[in-house]
Amino acid sequence: xxxxxxxxxxxxxxxxxxxxxxxxxxxxxxxxxxxxxxxxxxxxxxxxxxxxxxxxxxxxxxxxxxxxxxxxxxxxxxxxxxxxxxxxxxxxxxxxxxxxxxxxxxxxxxxxxxxxxxxxxxxxxxxxxxxxxxxxxxxxxxxxxxxxxxxxxxxxxxxxxxxxxxxxxxxxxxxxxxxxxxxxxxxxxxxxxxxxxxxxxxxxxxxxxxxxxxxxxxxxxxxxxxxxxxxxxxxxxxxxxxxxxxxxxxxxxxxxxxxxxxxxxxxxxxxxxxxxxxxxxxxxxxxxxxxxxxxxxxxxxxxxxxxxxxxxxxxxxxxxxxxxxxxxxxxxxxx
Amino acid sequence: xxxxxxxxxxxxxxxxxxxxxxxxxxxxxxxxxxxxxxxxxxxxxxxxxxxxxxxxxxxxxxxxxxxxxxxxxxxxxxxxxxxxxxxxxxxxxxxxxxxxxxxxxxxxxxxxxxxxxxxxxxxxxxxxxxxxxxxxxxxxxxxxxxxxxxxxxxxxxxxxxxxxxxxxxxxxxxxxxxxxxxxxxxxxxxxxxxxxxxxxxxxxxxxxxxxxxxxxxxxxxxxxxxxxxxxxxxxxxxxxxxxxxxxxxxxxxxxxxxxxxxxxxxxxxxxxxxxxxxxxxxxxxxxxxxxxxxxxxxxxxxxxxxxxxxxxxxxxxxxxxxxxxxxxxxxxxxx
Numbered sequence: 001x002x003x004x005x006x007x008x009x010x011x012x013x014x015x016x017x018x019x020x021x022x023x024x025x026x027x028x029x030x031x032x033x034x035x036x037x038x039x040x041x042x043x044x045x046x047x048x049x050x051x052x053x054x055x056x057x058x059x060x061x062x063x064x065x066x067x068x069x070x071x072x073x074x075x076x077x078x079x080x081x082x083x084x085x086x087x088x089x090x091x092x093x094x095x096x097x098x099x100x101x102x103x104x105x106x107x108x109x110x111x112x113x114x115x116x117x118x119x120x121x122x123x124x125x126x127x128x129x130x131x132x133x134x135x136x137x138x139x140x141x142x143x144x145x146x147x148x149x150x151x152x153x154x155x156x157x158x159x160x161x162x163x164x165x166x167x168x169x170x171x172x173x174x175x176x177x178x179x180x181x182x183x184x185x186x187x188x189x190x191x192x193x194x195x196x197x198x199x200x201x202x203x204x205x206x207x208x209x210x211x212x213x214x215x216x217x218x219x220x221x222x223x224x225x226x227x228x229x230x231x232x233x234x235x236x237x238x239x240x241x242x243x244x245x246x247x248x249x250x251x252x253x254x255x256x257x258x259x260x261x262x263x264x265x266x267x268x269x270x271x272x273x274x275x276x277x278x279x280x281x282x283x284x285x286x287x288x289x290x291x292x293x294x295x296x297x298x299x300x301x302x303x304x305x306x307x308x309x310x311x312x313x314x315x316x317x318x319x320x321x322x323x324x325x326x327x328x329x330x331x332x333x334x335x
Numbered sequence: 336x337x338x339x340x341x342x343x344x345x346x347x348x349x350x351x352x353x354x355x356x357x358x359x360x361x362x363x364x365x366x367x368x369x370x371x372x373x374x375x376x377x378x379x380x381x382x383x384x385x386x387x388x389x390x391x392x393x394x395x396x397x398x399x400x401x402x403x404x405x406x407x408x409x410x411x412x413x414x415x416x417x418x419x420x421x422x423x424x425x426x427x428x429x430x431x432x433x434x435x436x437x438x439x440x441x442x443x444x445x446x447x448x449x450x451x452x453x454x455x456x457x458x459x460x461x462x463x464x465x466x467x468x469x470x471x472x473x474x475x476x477x478x479x480x481x482x483x484x485x486x487x488x489x490x491x492x493x494x495x496x497x498x499x500x501x502x503x504x505x506x507x508x509x510x511x512x513x514x515x516x517x518x519x520x521x522x523x524x525x526x527x528x529x530x531x532x533x534x535x536x537x538x539x540x541x542x543x544x545x546x547x548x549x550x551x552x553x554x555x556x557x558x559x560x561x562x563x564x565x566x567x568x569x570x571x572x573x574x575x576x577x578x579x580x581x582x583x584x585x586x587x588x589x590x591x592x593x594x595x596x597x598x599x600x601x602x603x604x605x606x607x608x609x610x611x612x613x614x615x616x617x618x619x620x621x622x623x624x625x626x627x628x629x630x631x632x633x634x635x636x637x638x639x640x641x642x643x644x645x646x647x648x649x650x651x652x653x654x655x656x657x658x659x660x661x662x663x664x665x666x667x668x669x670x
Contacts, residue, residue, distance in 0.1 A: 002351075005555055005556035006556055007554070007555070008519065008527055008531065008555070008556075009509055009512055009515040009516055009528070010512065010515045011515055011518075011521070012556070012650075012652070013556070013651075013655055014556040014557065014652045015652070015653045016556060016654050016657060016658070017653050017654065017655050018657070020653075020655045021655055021656055021657055022560075022655055022659075023660070024561075024660050024665075025560060027560055027600055027639045027656070028599060028600045028601040029601070038605065064386065074653055087530070087532045087533075087534035087538075088519075088527060088531055088534055088535075089534070089555045124536055131580075136397055143651065145409070167506075171651050173650035173652075174648060175649055176345055177344055177345065180343075180344040180345045180346055181344055183346075184343065184423075186421075192343055192423060193344070195343075195422065195423045196343065197423075198422075199424070202560060203422075215354055219342070220340055220341040220342070220343070220424045221340035221341055221343075221347070221348070221349040221351075221424075222349065223349060225357070225362055226359075226362060235636040264363060265362055265363045266363040266364070297565075304362045305362075314508075315347075315506075315508035315511075315650075316348075316478065317347070317349045318349070318350040318352050318355075319350065319351050319358065319359060320352050320356055320357055321351075321356055321362070322351060322353070322356055323351070325356075325358070325359050326359050326362075328359075329359035330359075334483035
């Protein structure tokens with residue numbers, strides 16, 4: 001059973017993944033790029049994945065998007081949640097869930113290469129899973145993310161998929177963002193993300209793409225070269241409450257953004273993460289303005305530099321590219 | 336001139352490194368491992384580095400440890416500090432300093448391979464630079480770290496060296512650690528690090544090495560496999576106030592730890608970072624208990640897994656190794 005352990009200084013929860021644990025000896029073997037295995041995510045090989053949780057089917061009854069449990073889950077569904085202390089330490093057993101969202105029945109690696117209606121189905125699937133998992137009172141947060149390419153933690157099978165982790169605790173990163181947004185709101189009585197959007201649209205130098213309801217920009221203080229954020233122009237804390245009419249527009253701008261990265265940056269490995277408010281807003285007073293102060297968005301980080309080491313451990317970032325230049329490059333080059 | 340830009344949501348400062356900035360086009364080239372260049376850090380090539388700031392010499396007047404300015408500094412010494420706002424954004428020009436501590440005149444890559452008295456001189460040099468830079472009222476924090484191997488951001492020249500960055504702002508990571516330590520102290524009226532040391536020494540399962548004044552342990556909730564911390568047993572917030580008598584003991588245990596990693600884990604790339612309290616303790620009341628609540632230490636993180644991507648962007652860590660097993664492995668295998 002995996003464990004969630006809390007760092008007693010920073011209050012950061014870490015998953016100790018027993019299902020994926022390697023023996024200490026195994027870490028001394030050099031890291032190699034193993035050959036691609038038979039793809040378990042392709043149409044016709046449904047028996048190679050654990051039980052199906054959800055699917056979207058076409059008019060012939062064939063699946064278009066399919067959600068399954070992870071084979072080696074970070075967190076497990078079974079069992080009662082327990083919380084324990086030991087001296088200065090806190091731990092929780094790894095109850096929660098870990099799902100894989102298979103984005104296409106075909107063996108296509110990059111979501112950027114799917115057509116817009118297929119990407120729309122993927123995004124709709126995210127929303128449907130959010131709504132379903134919200135019903136479980138044990139779950140505090142749902143994190144949806146994509147690891148594309150092994151450099152981004154994506155494994156060796158090149159079939160487009162995203163991951164969903166439902167956790168019984170609120171993640172430190174999420175708390176920090178909520179607290180930061182609230183801190184700004186308490187002073188200005190405006191959403192910091194709304195202010196950023198307004199500033200960026202009037203300034204223009206860091207805008208990459210724009211349509212009626214969404215804007216894509218390079219943030220003012222990016223951690224990584226070519227980091228981009230996709231934000232809805234209309235204020236909303238919850239990704240999964242996006243109205244149906246806007247999902248296709250989001251799919252279009254996501255595809256355009258990722259396609260620009262793929263073509264202009266030589267198919268980089270990347271991650272994207274959906275940043276959305278937690279379901280439970282448990283501390284009256286504390287997160288009481290969350291409806292007004294938090295604004296969902298998607299953060300995309302391509303992996304273009306080797307210099308990961310120091311930033312990894314320190315949380316201190318040095319970005320070797322000017323945000324205005326990377327934005328201009330992505331904005332002006334057509335693909 | 337480099338810039339320091341603040342993320343308006345998280346309050347995290349990012350260095351936009353103009354000295355090292357690449358053109359957007361250059362990021363699309365595949366990352367390759369360029370051949371080692373002529374080493375500018377070896378004895379006899381002193382003219383290849385910018386001006387010497389400090390050195391420790393032997394009785395014949397030959398240098399043993401040498402501190403120079405970085406050729407492409409993240410932050411620059413020249414110029415007045417200015418702070419500006421633009422809409423929701425804050426920026427500071429990149430005033431500060433960036434120094435390279437050359438740890439040996441010989442072409443040796445890993446500090447683990449230097450002898451103990453040489454490592455002692457390196458650690459003493461850190462302390463001397465801390466004390467000197469403390470005098471500059473513009474500087475809020477000094478970060479000393481090592482990137483060993485390109486996987487850890489160490490560049491292509493394989494000559495043992497560390498880096499020092501002096502910043503005009505307090506780093507978010509440092510603030511978080513200070514706040515976490517204070518939060519624990521406010522409740523318990525005890526230092527969280529002292530409590531951790533006591534817990535670990537009585538439990539024993541995560542202890543790697545120990546001598547009279549220091550303990551090396553795998554933390555309870557590590558971010559990475561084989562992450563280890565070196566802590567002084569006696570409470571002290573400031574690394575650079577370590578008494579001379581203890582520097583050799585620290586050098587010995589640092590060498591032993593890194594040598595175990597080198598031999599048992601196949602010479603992994605790694606980072607270490609000195610975690611110490613800031614010089615200025617500016618907010619009366621706010622950090623007023625820092626003398627009692629904060630405890631300097633060194634964090635070492637080897638790079639043994641490819642799965643960096645997701646953790647990189649999310650601040651949410653999944654560790655595929657049991658801390659008790661990695662500690663046992665490092666503790667029991669002799670090198």
